[in-house]
Amino acid sequence: MVISGSSALHGEVARVSSAAAVGLLVAQTLEQASVRWDEVSAILVGSDVEAGLPGWRGATVVVGPAEDAARMWVQASRLSADMVAVLPDSAQWLANYLTRLREPTVGTGIVGIVGGCGGAGASTLATLFAVGTAASEFPVLLVDGDQWGGGLDAAMAAGELPGLRWPDLANASGPINPEQLAASLPRPAGVSLLSWGGDTPDVGGYPEMPAPAVINEVMNAARAAFSLVVVDVGRSSESLAVLGVHCDGFIVVVPARLQAAAAAARLVKDLPGAPLGVVVRGPLRDGADIHQVGAAVGVPCIGTVPKVRRVADILDDGRAQELVKRRKVRQLNGDLLDWMAGHGTPAHAVAGQRRADQ
Template identity: 40%
Template sequence: MNRHQHTGPGNLSARNLSPRNSSRRDSSPRTSSPRDPGPWIPGDSAETLLVTGGETLRNEVERIVAAAGGQLRTVRDVTDAAPFWDDAAAVLVGSDIRELPLRRRAPAVLVGLQGDGDGLWHLAASIGAERVAVLPDAAAWLAEYLNRSRAPEPGGLVLGVTGGCGGAGATTAAIWIAQAAAGLGARVLLIDGDAGGGGLELALAAEDVPGLRWPDLAGVSGSIDPAQLDDALPTAGGFSFLSWPGTREPAGGVDATTVAGVLDAARRGCELAVVDIGRGREALRSFAWECDRIVVVVPARLRAAVAAARLLQELPPVETVLVVRASPGAALDGPLIAESVGLPLYAIMPEIKGLPAATELGRLLEAGRQRAARRFAEVFLDLDGGDDW
């Protein structure tokens, strides 16, 4: 089975759009039992498990865990780790570990050192790690992650949308999905993950709507209050959004720690956060690896299918499906594109008359009210009782 093919729970639906119902892996509320006395509170004995034989890496992690006020258990290999794996608050696997034991849950974080390079992300995808931390640069992020792992909260779904090639229509799909969910009455946050994309706010014709943009959050660290974030963000189409500014000034200044904090707040404060990821390597590593599920949008063209297949190597090993964008005179059909890419075909994105002009003029919300666009977006909300993905 393809490592990105869905094998888990069902769609985001009218039922599970209720607050706190649609949860991330391992983030469901704990229930009391003889082995589990209840939710973690400061001072609880939940420990972090580190599996590595590397002394330098062990020293780095020890320093971070101590600064975060946690407890660390270190073992050299997966055989020694097995008795402690499932009871740990978080599992960290060093980049020197290449084979993992049979287990009930994936390792939370693959940790490595700066010299390990790009191979860390490929290793993480192959072993099923949920995150990657490159030390020492990611020390602040890892400390915050470990703090959250000791106090798990239920939360909403973070759905990433990315284009298999440039101009695929990922932004359009993300906006329509957010719009449809908001129309259902859900609390929705649409997040612009593409710093070089020109600003999601332009696609919404909302550049003049007051509220925070990404540069306003530069340097923010630690836990972000979901309600305060929501109050500070602009709204359009019935949902909140966080965009890079649609100006000519270069966008930047927000690191992975800030992104993780914002996505964590979005998960805790919304039923659905839709992330327009973008295609750049930095955006994929900052945003895609924070998503619970990913939708890849690709036009019905051979070159687009080849580009999308390459993109999969940069994506985390989470549930991933394909959307094929219809176009007049397309030489390839949806199933053939899906077979070429190696992802299950989930939906066909309709070709709507006047869509290119609507994109240029910031009228995607208006286009999203058309019946074909609504039907497409509702597939992701399971309003029609469709099959699980």
């Protein structure tokens, strides 16, 4: 159900609902809506609605146009809404969200991890999140979307493992069988991995991104085969365009520096429409608060990347599973899963963290 007095917003939501193959009830006012709570599985609250939703306990998404984006976040906090969808930019994400409500067997989803600036640590966070979630017996896929980076084969110590890499899929055509994809990938540290491999004979020494049609089929199969897909998106416009469109949300890794926050604020404007969260990488200095960093980026803060000594060496040695057993890493991974599930910003993150060792 959408609650709004805006006919333009009714039209935007109707197009999304049609794409998701879900029915839509339209209510102009809260009074019209409240008598039909039992008939719906989600409420889409228009940015023009000031009142709360007394008696409603289900999924809630605040929807509205780009010019209302700032107040929509405040409205979402007041309503304890699960997510915010700025339309039409977030139409694809909202369609995927509604589809998952209709088909609850669909997995947790696809999350993109992107560095707010160069060297932010996005690949490290993507690796820790994927390995940590897989430790809970969820089928997890880690996707290397950055052909310009150092490669997740190295980060996962998977260079010698047999299995498909991106270049092997470049000439694929038509739908890809989800079970065959999952069975064909290398599986280091309990995580299925789709990476670029070590041999890159293309011009300039870097592999070419597969055609968008191929990537679409790969990501569709991945969504069907895995409970969670973690995409190390990279910062190139190409990877953001062809892989980012499949992500149900983006986690932006931002070092706790003013220049890094400014760079991240520019980056998020280019991300496909989907929910955004910031994870801050310390150390925090001068009494800084993680939410000050999030405010500078313009995106709610989920948590902080814990300081781990020699993290790169530990990952290179193939000991990622040791790292994810640490309490602070487990806490961050839990926070990220809660955020993906629509539970909002964790309470301990809302309180703010000023510890200089994080």
